[in-house]
Amino acid sequence: GNSVTQMEGPxxxxxxxxxxxxxxxxxxxxxxxxxxxxxxxxxxxxxxxATKADDKGSNKGFxxxxxxxxxxxxxxxxxxxxxxxxxYFCALSPRNAxxxxxxxLTFGQGTIxxxxx
Amino acid sequence: DADVTQxxxxxxxxxxxxxxxxxxxxxxHDRMYWYRQDPGLGLRLIYYSFxxxxxxxxxxxxxxxxxxxxxxxxxxxxxxxxxxxxALYFCATSDLGPSGGNEQFFGPGTRxxxx
Numbered sequence: 001g002n003s004v005t006q007m008e009g010p011x012x013x014x015x016x017x018x019x020x021x022x023x024x025x026x027x028x029x030x031x032x033x034x035x036x037x038x039x040x041x042x043x044x045x046x047x048x049x050a051t052k053a054d055d056k057g058s059n060k061g062f063x064x065x066x067x068x069x070x071x072x073x074x075x076x077x078x079x080x081x082x083x084x085x086x087x088y089f090c091a092l093s094p095r096n097a098x099x100x101x102x103x104x105l106t107f108g109q110g111t112i113x114x115x116x117x
Numbered sequence: 118d119a120d121v122t123q124x125x126x127x128x129x130x131x132x133x134x135x136x137x138x139x140x141x142x143x144x145x146h147d148r149m150y151w152y153r154q155d156p157g158l159g160l161r162l163i164y165y166s167f168x169x170x171x172x173x174x175x176x177x178x179x180x181x182x183x184x185x186x187x188x189x190x191x192x193x194x195x196x197x198x199x200x201x202x203x204a205l206y207f208c209a210t211s212d213l214g215p216s217g218g219n220e221q222f223f224g225p226g227t228r229x230x231x232x
Contacts, residue, residue: 004159032219043121043207043223044160089159093219104150104175105221107159 002027004090006108013080013115021075021111023064023090031092033057033066033073034105038087047075047088080115087112120144121224123208129230130198138193138227140208147212149191150221151175151183154205163206166191198231205229 007022025031032051036044048057053068062077073090090108121142130136140149147168152160152175162175164183172185180202184192195202205228209221 034220036223043225044209045223046220049220095219104162104165105160105219107161109157109159 002031002092002094002106004092004106004108006088006090006111009110010112010114013113015082015115015117016079017115019075019077019080019084019113021088021090021113023073023075023108025071025073025090025092027071027092027094027106029094031094033064034091034093035062035064035073035075036089036091036107038089038110040086044089080113082115082117085113085115119225121208121210121222123206123224123227125227126225127228129232131232132199134198134231136195136198136229138206138208138229140191140193140224142189142208142210142222142224144210144222145188145212146210146222147188148210149185150209150211151181151191151193152207152209153177153202154207154226160207163193195229195231198229200231203229203231 003026005024034049035047037047038044048059050057050066056065064073064075087110089110091105124139150165151163154160161177163181166172166185169185182194205226207226208224211221
C-alpha cells in the first residue's frame, strides 16, 4: 500500500536557521508529492508540489525535490522566520502510468516546527 | 469569502448523540473528502466522493456515514457519537487538474468533542 513517513518532531529552530524536514514514501505507480502547511487554528494549505521525478517544487522560500531513486521529498528552507512556525505535512497522491490521479491523498503524521526570535 | 466552508466550527456533544458536520464549496470541484486529524497521526481519510453518485469509504469509515446532497455539499454524520471520535475534522475538495496532480483545498475544520 501507500505510505508516507516524516521525520519525528517537534523541530525547534532559531530565526534564520536552515530547515530540513525529511519525508520518504512508499507507493505503487507514479505518485504526485505534496507539502501542506497548517498554521495554528487553520486548515491545511498547499505549500508546494511536484508531479514527476526530479521536479522541484518551491514556494515562499521553501523547496523540495522529487527523488524517485531514494523515494524522498525532503522540505528545505535556507532561513526560517518566526512566521514559519506551523505543522508541516508531506503527502502523496498515486497516479497510473497515464498520469491519471486516483484522487486520494495519503499523509504523513506531520512535523511541528517552532521558530524562536 | 472562503471557498470551502464547514459548519459548525466547534461542537461539544454527548456519547450516543447523532451529529452532522456540513461542508460547502464554491470551487466547482467534483471531488470532496472528509478527514479526521488526531495528534501524531496526521490526517486519515473517512469518506470521499468523486461526484454526486459516487461515494467511497476511506481507511476509517466505521461509525461514520456521509451524504452528497449536491455537487457543492458533502455532509458527515456520526450516528451514535463515542468519545474516541473526538478529533478535528476537515473537509477538502479537488479536481483532476491538467497535470493530474490532485491538489486538495481544505476547509477550516470542525473541532468535535464527545463527552
